[in-house]
Amino acid sequence: MKAFSIQEINEVLKGEILGSTSAKITAPEQLEMANSTEISFIGNKKYEKYWATSNACAAVVNEDIAIEPGENKAFIKVKNADLAMSQVLELYAPAPPVFATQIHPTATIDSSATIGNGTKVGAGCYIGPNVTIGENSIIYPNVTILDECTIGSNTVIWSGAVIRERCHIGNHCILHPNCTIGADGFGFRPDPQRGLVKIPQIGNVIIGNGVEIGANSCVDRGKFSSTVLGDGCKIDNLVQIGHNSKLGKFCIMAGNSGLAGSVTLGNGVIIGGSASIKDHTTIGDGAIVGAGSGVTGDIEAGKTMLGYPAVEAREALKQWAILKRLVKESSR
Template identity: 85%
Template sequence: MKSFSIQEINDILQGVLIGTTNQKITAPEQLEMANDTEISFIGNKKYEKFWATSKACAAVVNDDISIEPGENRVFIKVKNADLAMSQVLALFAPPTPLFAIDIHPTATIDTTASIGNGTRIGAGCYIGPKVQLGENVTIYPNVTILDECTIGKNTVIWPGAVIRERCHVGSDCILHPNSTIGADGFGFRPDPQRGLVKIPQIGNVILGNGVEIGANSCVDRGKFSSTVLGDGCKIDNLVQIGHNSKLGKFCIMAGHSGVAGSVTLGNGVIIGGSASIKDHTTIGDGATVGAGSGVTGDVPAGKVVLGYPAVEARDALKQWAILKRLVRDSNNK
């Protein structure tokens, strides 16, 4: 079991120690579940009230905290407790699953595929013709990578992921279990004689560097050209990204959200959980779409929108307040 003194942890965080403890820290844990050998964190002043009943002997806290740690307890004050706690979690992280050999004998690898130095391929994987895998790629069991795909260096692909033909994944990406890159876009047109006619989807998907795709999320290939996710995009589980959509750099999409075809997101856009974005919509740099919202028109850069249909956040809150009063007044009659 790993354990560290509070000083060893602070040597990494470079914070300010308030209080003392002689306990060795054995793990990080949330405030209400921590025991007296564990470290927690307080990332917002509203959670200060839970410190008194927590058994944690230490906490990483924002530098505006207004309480004292108490006897044999200690705070590490930092500018951003959430970011600092990510360093603590990395310190205690267990090792990733082991590879007994770099390339498992049950993996099927086409003779025309190119495998970079240090790349590991697990049991039951399929690597198709003319695939190019960069250096130090990790591919866990039962991954499928079809013809002419490229995977950048240091990328990690977890079990069950599928990358279809001619798609390109950048360096330092993470594809979580059962994610699908390059499935057909959803394109059909009615025909009086043939019913719904499938529109061929002949494009591909391009993921930039440092992109993370959550479990069971889908990024559809373009009908023409490419569906593109810029560097640093982070996609949660169960997210749908439609064909020919373009995401700028460092966009975030939370679970159960989706963008239809040909949507454009600027840099740093945040899409809340279960939000939906209509096709051919543009959302400007730094805009935020609240959870559960339905966007039916363009959103200017920097705006926050809420509701269904989504409107500027202040207007949505006013509408909800009016509706609440109407219901209250109606019940009081």
């Protein structure tokens, strides 16, 4: 078990210690669940009220904290408690799964594939012809990487992921279990004689550096050319990204959200959980689409949209207030 003093933790955070605790801190935990040897976090003033009943011996807090730590307890004041939390979690993170051998003997690796120095390949993996994988990447058991794909350096691909042919993934990426990169886009056209005719999807997927894709998410290949995810994009679990969509840098898509085909997201766009975006829609830099919203048209940069169909947040709130008032009046 890892354990650190409050001073040792602050050597990493470089904050200001208020109060004191003699406890050796064994783990981070939520305020309401922490015990007397655990550290917690207060990243918003609305959570200050829970400190009085918390058993935590310490907390990482924002600089605007308005309460005192109390007897044998301590705060570490920082500019951003949420960011500092990530540093604390890294201190306590357990080691990743162990590879007994660098390349497992049950992995099937085509003779034309190139595997970089320090890269590990787990049991039951399939790596196809002309695949290139950079240095110090980790391919966990039962991953499939088909022909002519490229995987960058320091990228981690978890079990069950499938990277289909001719797709390209950058450096320092993380692909979580059972995600699929390069599945066929959803393209069909009605034909009087043959019913629904499948449109061949002959493009690929290009994923930039520092991208993370959640479990069971799917990024479809382009009908032609590429579906593109820019550097730093973070994709949650159960997300659908349709064929020929283009995501700028540092976009976020929360769980169960989806892009239809040929959607364009600017840099820093945030798509809330279960939101859906119509095909051939463009969303400008820094725009936000609220959870559960349905976008049917282009969105200007910096706008926040809510509702189904989505409208500007202020307009949506007005509409909801009017509906609430009408319901109340009709029930009298």
